[in-house]
Structure formats: structure tokens, C-alpha cells
Amino acid sequence: MRKQGSLLVFLLAACVGLFAACVPAAVPTTTTTTVIPVVDCTARGPGVDLHGCNLAGARLDFAILSGANLTDANLRNAYLMSANLLGANLTGADLSDAILTGATLRGAYLTGADLGGAILTSTDLRRANLSGANLGYANLTNANLTEADLSGTDLTEAYLTDANLDLVTWSNTTCPNGVVQDTECPRTSAG
Numbered sequence: 372m373r374k375q376g377s378l379l380v381f382l383l384a385a386c387v388g389l390f391a392a393c394v395p396a397a398v399p400t401t402t403t404t405t406v407i408p409v410v411d412c413t414a415r416g417p418g419v420d421l422h423g424c425n426l427a428g429a430r431l432d433f434a435i436l437s438g439a440n441l442t443d444a445n446l447r448n449a450y451l452m453s454a455n456l457l458g459a460n461l462t463g464a465d466l467s468d469a470i471l472t473g474a475t476l477r478g479a480y481l482t483g484a485d486l487g488g489a490i491l492t493s494t495d496l497r498r499a500n501l502s503g504a505n506l507g508y509a510n511l512t513n514a515n516l517t518e519a520d521l522s523g524t525d526l527t528e529a530y531l532t533d534a535n536l537d538l539v540t541w542s543n544t545t546c547p548n549g550v551v552q553d554t555e556c557p558r559t560s561a562g
Contacts, residue, residue, distance in 0.1 A: 410422060410424060412424035412425065415435075415436070417435055417437045417438055417439070418438040418439060418440075419436065419439045419440070421436075421439060421440060421441050422440045422441065422442040422443060422444060423442070423444060424441075424445070425444075425445045426444055426445060427445045427446065427447045427449065428447070428448045428449060428450075429446065429449045429450070430450050431450060431451045431454055432451065432453060432454065433452070433453050434451065434454045434455070435454075436454060436455060436456050437455050437456065437457040437458060437475075438457070438458050439459045441456075441460060441461045442460050442462045442463060442464065443462070443463045443464060444465070445464075445465045446461075446464055446465060446466045446469050447465045447466070447467050447468060447469065448467075448468045449466070449469045450469070450470050451469060451470065451474050452471070452472045452474065453472070453473040453474060454471070454474045455474075455475045456474060456475060456476045457475050457478060457479070458477070458478045459476070459480070460479070461479055461480060461481045461484050462480050462481070462482045462483060462484065463482070463483045463484060464484045464485070465484075465485045466481075466485060466489050467486065467489065467505075468488040468489060469486070469490070470489070470490045471489060471490060471491050471494050472490055472491070472493060472494065473493050473494065474491075474494050475494075476494060476499050477495045477496070477498060477499065478498045479496070479499045479500070480500050481500060481501045481504050482500055482501070482503055483502075484501070484504045484505070485504070485505045486501075486504055486506045487505045487506070487507045487508055487509065488507070488508045488509060489506070489509045490509075491510060491511045491514050492510055492511070492513055493512075493513045493514065494511070494515070495514075496514055496515060496516045496519050497516070497517045497518060497519065498517070498518045499519045500519075500520045501519055501520060501521050502521070502522040502523050502524065503524065504525070505524075506524060506525060506529050507525050507526070507527040507529060508527070508529060509529045510529070510530045511529055511530060511531050511534045512531075512532045512533055512534065513532075513533045514534045514535070516534055516536050516539055517535050517536075517539070518537070518538045518539065518540075520539075520540040521539055521540060521544045522540055522541075522542040522543060522544065523542065523543045523544065525545045526545055526546055526556060527546075527549055528547055529547050530559065531556065531557075531559070532558055534558070536555055536556075539555065541554055541555055541556070544556060547559055
């Protein structure tokens with residue numbers, strides 16, 4: 372019996388040793404953390420990223436924001452007189468009641484932007500994409516909209532007195548008089 376007991380202990384020890392050898396070694400783990408860059412809403416200058424920033428009421432007169440990303444930014448009641456927004460992306464931005472007198476928005480992307488009640492007198496909007504934008508009650512007196520895209524744009528009660536509308540794309544555009552048409556709009560709500 373003693374021989375069998377010793378054999379049993381030996382076999383048990385051999386099994387434990389065998390199974391221990393089969394346990395995989397600890398694998399070092401690596402944790403990857405994705406860092407989402409934070410937008411610095413105080414940044415200024417050409418090409419700056421200000422998407423989604425709340426700049427309501429900001430004083431940005433004469434600011435150089437050419438090529439800036441202002442997608443979905445809140446610029447409601449902002450002062451942007453003589454600002455340079457050449458080629459800037461303002462898609463979906465809220466520029467309602469903003470003052471943009473003399474600003475350069477040539478080639479800017481304003482698709483779906485809200486410019487309701489904005490003052491855009493003498494503003495350069497040549498080749499700007501304003502498709503689907505709201506320009507209701509906006510003042511565009513003396514603005515240059517040469518080759519601008521006004522497809523689906525709402526110009527209800529907007530002032531277009533002396534605005535340059537050469538080669539503008541008109542398609543499903545709501546004119547100042549509330550009429551939706553595909554041809555040049557009358558300059559005032561009186562038609």
C-alpha cells in the first residue's frame with residue numbers, strides 16, 4: 372500500500388507540474404487612449420479651428436480668419452466689421468444679427484448658416500456658397516454676391532438694394548417678397 376500511496380503522490384505531483392507548464396505566461400496589456408483635441412475658442416488667425424465655439428457677441432472687427440473652420444460656431448450678435456473670412460468654413464454657423472459690414476467672405480462656405488437679421492452692407496460674398504442659408508431680414512445693401520450660390524436660400528424681407536447679383540445661382544430661392552423662384556429676385560420685399 373505504501374508503494375501505491377507514493378506512486379499516487381508522484382503522479383499527482385507530476386500532473387500539477389505538467390498543468391502548471393501549460394498555463395500561458397502573463398501577457399503584458401497595452402491600453403490605448405484616444406485623446407480628442409480640445410478646440411481653443413480663444414485662438415485667432417488664418418486657418419484657425421473654431422468649430423462649435425460660442426463666440427456670441429464677440430468683438431472680431433478686422434480679425435483675419437481666412438480659411439478658418441467656424442462650422443456650427445455661435446456668432447450671434449458678433450461684430451465682424453471688415454473681418455477677413457476669405458474661404459472660411461461657416462457651414463451651419465449662427466450669424467444671426469451679426470454685424471459684417473465691409474467683411475470679406477469671398478469663397479466662404481455658409482451652407483445652412485443662419486444670417487437672419489445680419490448686417491452685410493458692402494460685404495464681399497463673391498463665389499460664396501450660401502445654399503440653404505437663412506438671410507431673412509438681412510441687410511445686403513451694396514454687397515457683392517457675384518457668382519454666389521443662393522440655392523434654397525431664404526431671403527425673406529432681406530434688403531438687396533444696389534447689391535451686385537451678377538451670375539448668382541438661383542434655385543428654389545425664397546426672394547425678399549416671399550416668392551420662391553429660380554430666377555433673379557427683386558431687390559426689395561415690395562418686388
